[in-house]
Amino acid sequence: MTSYIATFHTHFSAMRTHRTMAAEGVSARLSPVPRSLSASCGTCVMYEASEARLDLMDKDVERVVECLTPNGGYLELLRND
Amino acid sequence: MKKRNFWVILTGVVIGVAAIVLTALGNPGNMGFCIACFIRDTSGAMKLHTAAAVQYVRPEIIGMILGAMIVSMLTKEFKPRGGSSPMTRFVLAVVVMVGALMFLGCPLRMMLRIGGGDLNALVGLVGFIAGIFVGTLWLRGGFTLKRAYAQSMTEGLMLPIIVAVLMVLSALLPSLFAFSESGPGAAHAPLLIALGIGLVVGGLCQRARFCTVAGNRDAMMFKDFSMLWGFLAVIVTTIVGNLILGKFHLSFADQPVAHTDGLWNFLGMALVGWGSVLLGGCPLRQVILAGEGNSDAAITVTGFVFGAAICHNFGLASSGNGPTVNGMIAVVAGFVILVLIGLFNRERI
Numbered sequence: 022m023t024s025y026i027a028t029f030h031t032h033f034s035a036m037r038t039h040r041t042m043a044a045e046g047v048s049a050r051l052s053p054v055p056r057s058l059s060a061s062c063g064t065c066v067m068y069e070a071s072e073a074r075l076d077l078m079d080k081d082v083e084r085v086v087e088c089l090t091p092n093g094g095y096l097e098l099l100r101n102d
Numbered sequence: 103m104k105k106r107n108f109w110v111i112l113t114g115v116v117i118g119v120a121a122i123v124l125t126a127l128g129n130p131g132n133m134g135f136c137i138a139c140f141i142r143d144t145s146g147a148m149k150l151h152t153a154a155a156v157q158y159v160r161p162e163i164i165g166m167i168l169g170a171m172i173v174s175m176l177t178k179e180f181k182p183r184g185g186s187s188p189m190t191r192f193v194l195a196v197v198v199m200v201g202a203l204m205f206l207g208c209p210l211r212m213m214l215r216i217g218g219g220d221l222n223a224l225v226g227l228v229g230f231i232a233g234i235f236v237g238t239l240w241l242r243g244g245f246t247l248k249r250a251y252a253q254s255m256t257e258g259l260m261l262p263i264i265v266a267v268l269m270v271l272s273a274l275l276p277s278l279f280a281f282s283e284s285g286p287g288a289a290h291a292p293l294l295i296a297l298g299i300g301l302v303v304g305g306l307c308q309r310a311r312f313c314t315v316a317g318n319r320d321a322m323m324f325k326d327f328s329m330l331w332g333f334l335a336v337i338v339t340t341i342v343g344n345l346i347l348g349k350f351h352l353s354f355a356d357q358p359v360a361h362t363d364g365l366w367n368f369l370g371m372a373l374v375g376w377g378s379v380l381l382g383g384c385p386l387r388q389v390i391l392a393g394e395g396n397s398d399a400a401i402t403v404t405g406f407v408f409g410a411a412i413c414h415n416f417g418l419a420s421s422g423n424g425p426t427v428n429g430m431i432a433v434v435a436g437f438v439i440l441v442l443i444g445l446f447n448r449e450r451i
Contacts, residue, residue: 030249031186032241032382037451053320053328056109060179060394062311062383064324081249102252 024088025073026095027066028054034081035064041077042068057093058086073098107331113303113310114332118339120299121214124162126347127291131358132218135162135303136211137385138202139359141403142410142419143287147272147279150407151414155285159272161293163389164265165300166307167403170393171262173305182258184397187247190443191398194377195405196412197436198385201373203410203419204366204433205229206359208385209314209374213333215360217340219352222360222367229368230375234318237379241323244448245380250398258395261403269297286359304393313387315378359422366425366433373436380443 029035035051042049049068054061068074073085075098083102086095121134133139139156146157174180202208205226207215212230215223272279273293282288290296306312310332317329344350354362361367378384381402383391388406391399413419418429 031246033244033246033449033451034249036242036244040451052324053316053326056311060174060177060181060308060311062313062316062387 022069022071024067024069025085025098026055026058026088027068027078027085028059028061028083029063029065029079030081030083032064034079035066038077038079038082039066041079042066042074045074045077047074047077055093058084058095075099104328107328109306109310110312110329110332111335113306113312114335115339116306117210117303117312118217118336118343120303121340122343122347124291124296124299125349127295128289129291129296130286130289131349132215132220133207133211133286133359134214136207136214137163137389138199138208138406138410139206139211139286141385141406142199142203142414144268145407145410146287146414147281148268149280150411152280153414153419154280155282156287156414157280157282158287158290159268159279160290161269161297162300162303164269165297166304166389167262167265167393169301169304170308170390171395172301173308174394179308180258180395182253182255182395182397183250184253184257184401186250186398187447188398188401190247190447191381191402192405192408193439194381194443195388195402196409197439198374198377198381199406199409200413200418200429200432200436201370201377202385203413204370204425204429205374206361206420209371209378210336210384210386212371213314213336214340215357217337218344218357219350220357220360221352221354222357222362222364225364225367226371229371231318232368233372233375233377234315234379235322236372237376238319238322240380240444244451245444246449247380247382247447250396253395253397257397260397261392261400304390307386307390308394312390313383315375315384315387318375319379361420361422361424363424366420366430369433370420373433373440376440377436380440
């Protein structure tokens, strides 16, 4: 399993994605966005899956990254400015 | 200690020390920093209201906006964004200012008042937390102000440029402005020191994402207590500082720029807490975001300026003698407005 973080343009969008993931059986939780990832103080979805599951993202997703190390190494998989 | 907690705690300690220093150098009691009061004073200095006791261009606020701008540019985090329900944010900002001037302070000043021994601020804190809790219920229920979009550099720089021009004009052509000769507006630290401290605090708040609302909101919604450490750091630092300087007075009565009406202290801060959750951050955070190029936050700061003006022009703001009837009506109206904005900005999750 790989750890991913998805950030969103709105808190609502994060909640919606979290709910979709839960319905699909993906292990996910809502959390404040890590400072190492963004200066914004929004909500992210941290999840673990065998693939990034970009198909489950709400339209207002901002970024999806794969966590390379526990302390903040990221590989960007999707960006939607 | 986790690195993210270190920055938050450092920022909280620096804010506490800065507040003690600014008060020692002339700012009003327990008002080393107050986003609401300082924006209100600046609004008065520009003659948007004519309350003679609260008119002064506060360099701290200008410094914070410019400090956040400079640091975010250095770290490549200056990102002009906007378009997330700007007019709704403007109205929310007015409502938050009505609540803050009912209590006589923003959440930051509430913390500084607690640090000075003002027990009325503890009542305000209970209201603030209650308001944040109600706000989180709206977030869980699908409240959204919709997303922001990338904007031009000009849009992002607009407010920082305006406040920089305001600072220069007020220093070089003071006759253009109104400055209090007595009252809280006449009590202020030297300009350059206040500006410098504002710059440092603004920069640190940008690095730490310091927010008085986020700490409580994140604890309630995600069991994440990182930002609460900063909240506690401000209070502990100011308690220690005030004890050292002999300015810690534990009481309800006779506190500087405060009143003792518990119900309206509670309701005022509840309004601030609820409104700030809907805005996505406390007044301090809005000031910092405006410095990072967020034009929605800039509109919110503009709403604070407008809100402060109507609070004084229509007798809504409290004084040391207590709240006004007009202010009570406005706070109740504020709660109604928050419910309506909440209802009309919900989506199905």
